[in-house]
Amino acid sequence: MNNQFRLNGGLPKIGIRPTIDGRIRGVRESLEKQTMDMAMRAAKLIEENLRHASGEMVECVIADSCIGGVAEAARCEEKFQREGVGVSLTVTPCWCYGTETIDMNGLRPKAIWGFNGTERPGAVYLAAAVAGHDQMGLPVFSIYGKDVQDSGDESIPEDVVSKILLFVRAGIALATMKDLSYLSVGSVSMGIAGSVIDPGFFNDYLGMRNEYVDMSEISRRIEEGIFDPVEYEKALAWVKENCIEGPDFNDDDHKWSREKLDSDWEFVIKMTLIFRDLMVGNERLRELGFGEEAEGHNAIVAGFQGQRQWTDYRPNGDFLETMLNTSFDWNGIREAYVVATENDSLNGVPMLFGHLLTSSALIFSDVRTYWSPEAVERVSGYKLEGKAKNGIIHLINSGSTTLDGTGQQTDNNGNPSMKPFWDVTDEDVTNCLEATEFCPADAGYFRGGGFSSRFVTKGQMPVTMSRINIIKGLGPVLQIAEGYTVELPKEAHDILDLRTNPTWPTTWFAPKLTGEGAFKDVYSVMNTWGANHGAISYGHIGDQLITLAAMLRIPVAMHNVEEERIFRPKAWSAYGSQHLEGADYRACQTYGPLYKK
Numbered sequence: 001m002n003n004q005f006r007l008n009g010g011l012p013k014i015g016i017r018p019t020i021d022g023r024i025r026g027v028r029e030s031l032e033k034q035t036m037d038m039a040m041r042a043a044k045l046i047e048e049n050l051r052h053a054s055g056e057m058v059e060c061v062i063a064d065s066c067i068g069g070v071a072e073a074a075r076c077e078e079k080f081q082r083e084g085v086g087v088s089l090t091v092t093p094c095w096c097y098g099t100e101t102i103d104m105n106g107l108r109p110k111a112i113w114g115f116n117g118t119e120r121p122g123a124v125y126l127a128a129a130v131a132g133h134d135q136m137g138l139p140v141f142s143i144y145g146k147d148v149q150d151s152g153d154e155s156i157p158e159d160v161v162s163k164i165l166l167f168v169r170a171g172i173a174l175a176t177m178k179d180l181s182y183l184s185v186g187s188v189s190m191g192i193a194g195s196v197i198d199p200g201f202f203n204d205y206l207g208m209r210n211e212y213v214d215m216s217e218i219s220r221r222i223e224e225g226i227f228d229p230v231e232y233e234k235a236l237a238w239v240k241e242n243c244i245e246g247p248d249f250n251d252d253d254h255k256w257s258r259e260k261l262d263s264d265w266e267f268v269i270k271m272t273l274i275f276r277d278l279m280v281g282n283e284r285l286r287e288l289g290f291g292e293e294a295e296g297h298n299a300i301v302a303g304f305q306g307q308r309q310w311t312d313y314r315p316n317g318d319f320l321e322t323m324l325n326t327s328f329d330w331n332g333i334r335e336a337y338v339v340a341t342e343n344d345s346l347n348g349v350p351m352l353f354g355h356l357l358t359s360s361a362l363i364f365s366d367v368r369t370y371w372s373p374e375a376v377e378r379v380s381g382y383k384l385e386g387k388a389k390n391g392i393i394h395l396i397n398s399g400s401t402t403l404d405g406t407g408q409q410t411d412n413n414g415n416p417s418m419k420p421f422w423d424v425t426d427e428d429v430t431n432c433l434e435a436t437e438f439c440p441a442d443a444g445y446f447r448g449g450g451f452s453s454r455f456v457t458k459g460q461m462p463v464t465m466s467r468i469n470i471i472k473g474l475g476p477v478l479q480i481a482e483g484y485t486v487e488l489p490k491e492a493h494d495i496l497d498l499r500t501n502p503t504w505p506t507t508w509f510a511p512k513l514t515g516e517g518a519f520k521d522v523y524s525v526m527n528t529w530g531a532n533h534g535a536i537s538y539g540h541i542g543d544q545l546i547t548l549a550a551m552l553r554i555p556v557a558m559h560n561v562e563e564e565r566i567f568r569p570k571a572w573s574a575y576g577s578q579h580l581e582g583a584d585y586r587a588c589q590t591y592g593p594l595y596k597k
Contacts, residue, residue: 012086086175186305246437
């Protein structure tokens with residue numbers, strides 16, 4: 001199992017800043033141990049509970065001394081810069097000198113945990129330091145336990161634990177993306193606005209580079225043999241043994257010959273190897289004499305245009321997208337890549353968000369059809385029930401639907417799941433593959449051939465659908481819908497599924513309803529969704545997405561996350577405490593893109 005970060009630049013660390021009352025001769029001395037112990041407990045909490053998406057445990061860096069004034073704050077910052085700290089958590093049980101001790105790095109997500117105890121005024125410092133942050137335009141997350149603790153209490157209350165881990169998880173995602181790349185292979189697919197790559201969005205909001213490669217580079221590498229031939233033979237044998245070829249649903253005049261199908265399998269496997277090498281490089285290519293190609297583009301996320309300039313005469317990219325987005329392949333179990341079909345970068349980005357937050361693979365789907373209970377019953381005779389009783393949304397797409405999305409992986413209780421790769425078992429891999437067919441391409445869509453995965457996602461998985469849209473005059477906005485996958489009886493599923501394309505994978509999605517706004521009913525969710533695609537994460541992670549979006553200054557346009565789960569910088573409350581969606585917009589507009597010069 002491979003759990004090594006495969007990109008250049010290293011992984012961000014978490015900086016812990018123990019701040020203290022700087023008055024020596026009785027005050028500071030009495031607080032040194034308590035303050036540093038608090039920092040060590042916070043570091044232990046983080047390191048024991050969080051991993052990077054690549055599998056490595058998160059590493060914390062603690063300041064060499066407690067920070068009682070600006071000189072010690074500067075020494076701490078120098079250490080953080082040297083150690084590659086991307087997120088900072090300040091902790092204190094007492095009063096400290098506010099603006100002299102805070103983290104002044106404007107690009108680093110930051111939070112302060114003020115111990116709720118009556119012996120020393122940690123809450124007073126928290127309030128003063130937050131006010132200083134707000135006045136200087138440095139948003140900070142405020143963490144303050146609900147219940148008073150005794151000064152010697154070394155436990156961390158559950159509400160504090162929840163906020164620390166939520167903050168750090170989102171901060172790691174932000175810091176990991178910085179200076180990495182979105183690789184655009186090809187250009188705009190069929191006029192899809194999300195595949196019109198906006199470098200201003202990537203540079204200003206995410207701190208990422210944009211890299212561009214024409215699709216002809218894939219043809220060149222295939223024709224000139226610029227891939228590892230040993231791995232290719234290994235992959236070909238694995239695919240023949242493990243990937244089930246499904247039925248050809250084309251009419252008799254357009255069915256593919258056996259010779260064409262065999263040739264397509266060889267071609268799409270080579271495409272997969274080459275696309276991965278374009279993203280992250282491959283030292284094996286250097287050994288083969290291709291030093292430039294060995295470097296890759298340091299891409300943490302990529303997109304493939306495919307349609308139509310490629311797919312009108314070449315096998316499609318469905319297999320490469322599916323396999324790269326899956327947490328295993330012929331080399332074994334490994335971290336999933338993040339690849340957006342149709343080069344839809346604005347769906348690729350929330351796929352990346354979800355991957356970094358959950359360490360799991362992401363489903364890419366068309367948000368295809370809203371099925372009301374009445375329409376389902378009229379067409380199939382089946383009356384929707386359970387979580388599906390208010391209607392369902394058909395999520396289906398030919399391209400990058402990860403095999404993890406079958407739901408054939410199971411959690412510790414035997415429930416359908418999509419797991420971090422380090423928890424995926426060989427049995428999970430077998431079950432995902434056995435639940436999937438790879439159907440010859442629909443010749444009407446894909447004149448060049450290829451294969452699309454076909455499966456039905458198991459029901460009862462908690463999932464979160466998200467999407468970035470860019471609105472002229474406003475900028476990027478994030479949409480979020482938490483809900484559940486559901487299963488239909490096979491007879492009903494087949495009737496509904498055959499009304500679209502039977503060669504593609506299906507996920508039936510029932511969003512959580514609130515009775516208000518975009519979540520008044522399922523129709524309103526579908527009708528309010530801002531584009532034709534959605535990124536689907538395992539778990540209800542809307543709160544994590546909201547925290548990350550606030551760090552990036554991206555407002556959230558719709559969500560169904562309970563208010564008590566929402567955690568944003570304290571300054572957001574100054575923009576209105578009654579209507580939080582409007583306050584979020586005003587705060588993001590005021591602070592502007594995180595990385596804009």
